[in-house]
Amino acid sequence: MTRMTRQRRAILTAFEATQRPLSPVEVADAVRDAGDTGINLATVYRNIRSMVDAGQLTAVRVLGQPARYEPAGLGHHHHFHCDGCDRVFDLPPCPSTLLRGLAPPGFAVSGHELQLTGQCPECR
Numbered sequence: 283m284t285r286m287t288r289q290r291r292a293i294l295t296a297f298e299a300t301q302r303p304l305s306p307v308e309v310a311d312a313v314r315d316a317g318d319t320g321i322n323l324a325t326v327y328r329n330i331r332s333m334v335d336a337g338q339l340t341a342v343r344v345l346g347q348p349a350r351y352e353p354a355g356l357g358h359h360h361h362f363h364c365d366g367c368d369r370v371f372d373l374p375p376c377p378s379t380l381l382r383g384l385a386p387p388g389f390a391v392s393g394h395e396l397q398l399t400g401q402c403p404e405c406r
Contacts, residue, residue, distance in 0.1 A: 368403025
């Protein structure tokens with residue numbers, strides 16, 4: 283069990299406030315914006331690593347970029363990457379019928395990944 287330190291609580295609060303996957307730099311910025319100026323980027327990286335190991339956070343992979351993170355246990359969903367501001371947003375779960383018939387005959391699908399790219403409303 284990971285101890286809930288002041289830094290870890292501030293990191294989780296940053297995720298709750300933004301409601302989207304964040305990079306370690308975005309986490310550090312959000313924590314500082316919330317008034318906690320005593321947390322540095324190295325502390326954020328170290329705590330994120332511990333929180334991933336403890337199952338509190340999960341990595342979100344964007345092709346060709348460093349991982350972002352989000353709270354674990356959000357269930358199956360996909361992501362939208364904005365080419366303009368480089369932010370990543372959660373998408374709703376895909377319908378189970380989406381994949382039906384896409385795999386060649388005889389293949390057994392065990393999972394899938396879907397990432398949309400484009401521009402968010404703020405960048406349009």
